[in-house]
Amino acid sequence: MNLRSGRLNLPNMLTLGRVAAIPVLVILMLFDSREAGFWAAVVFGLASLTDWLDGYLARKWEIVTVLGKFLDPLADKLLVMAALIMLIPMGRVPAWAVFLILAREITITGLRSIASSEGIVIAASDLGKFKTIFQMTAIPGLLLHYDYYWLFGLRWELFHVNMHNFGIFFFWVAFVMTMWSGGDYLVKFFRVISR
Template identity: 65%
Template sequence: MPVANNPIWNIPNILTLLRIAAIPLLATLLLSPTRDAGFWAAALFSAASVTDWLDGYLARRMGIETVFGKFLDPIADKLIVMAALIMILPFGRVPAWMVLVILGREIIITGLRGIASTEGIVIPASDLGKYKTIFQIVAIIGLLLHYDYHPYFSIDHPLLTVNMHNVGMFYLWIATVITIWSGVDYLAKFIKVIAK
């Protein structure tokens, strides 16, 4: 679909900007490792993640895709994911090497996309990138919640307790594998296209 000549201030772009505006609030909440702070940080991160899907859906549905939105949306996604991961590093909730791998992949791929675009080359994103984002989001929500939760609030039993940190780490391992896989896949496509 061609990019429409619409003003920057439309609903999808405002949602994207709100996602970026949520980052300082998220970082402030994550200055404290308490259960309450983690809960509200997870709620804020979840709401921001919903806007990630909603802004793209509305832009396509309303026919108001803009160059600004196409540029800003992936940046907003990367910023809020990295902000969350970096802010929980000091509390030992996530291995530093995983954060480094995820951050490094995003920097490298963003750089390669920039190089390709200056040459007028568009390398389409694969489904791996979408899966990577989904698993990162689920992992981060679990890591922000961190503590034990009881699905049945009236029953406090070890077998009915869910440790959200373990849930988060399970999905972060999957996200890290897909992050590496999608990065290698994009790099291979980039080399193939540039070689031509």
């Protein structure tokens, strides 16, 4: 099997792995315990790393496929939205903010489809890329949630981090970036369409 060609090349398989991680993440989050949160953060973190790795390999090996272009952003959105929706009943993120993030994602995906059907490509902005990075930094913190001492368990205050505070800080940064990049995309879309 050649991992550099065909639909089931390695980057696409990594993307599919990210999709397959979603039910595992959701099941772990149903338990709402410190241990389950730790393993959910591990699953989310590994899945997030595949996002970087599949893009890196696709560029390095020059294997950009239609399936990959469709699946990669879809996998990112499904992973992030599954985690954020599951965090709502735990009381770790406000439902209204998750709704606005979800509405932004659906709106931009719809506009991208319209532009694409007209043969117009509106490139993803750096704002959108930063938004994804901040989301994927916030969510593990929100999953870990509790206080951790990050030097081999030694209870030194210097290495003490409340992971919920860490996660919620990056969540709000990601929220601002999400709304900002959504507005930026809307402006670009209407500017291009009006031509």
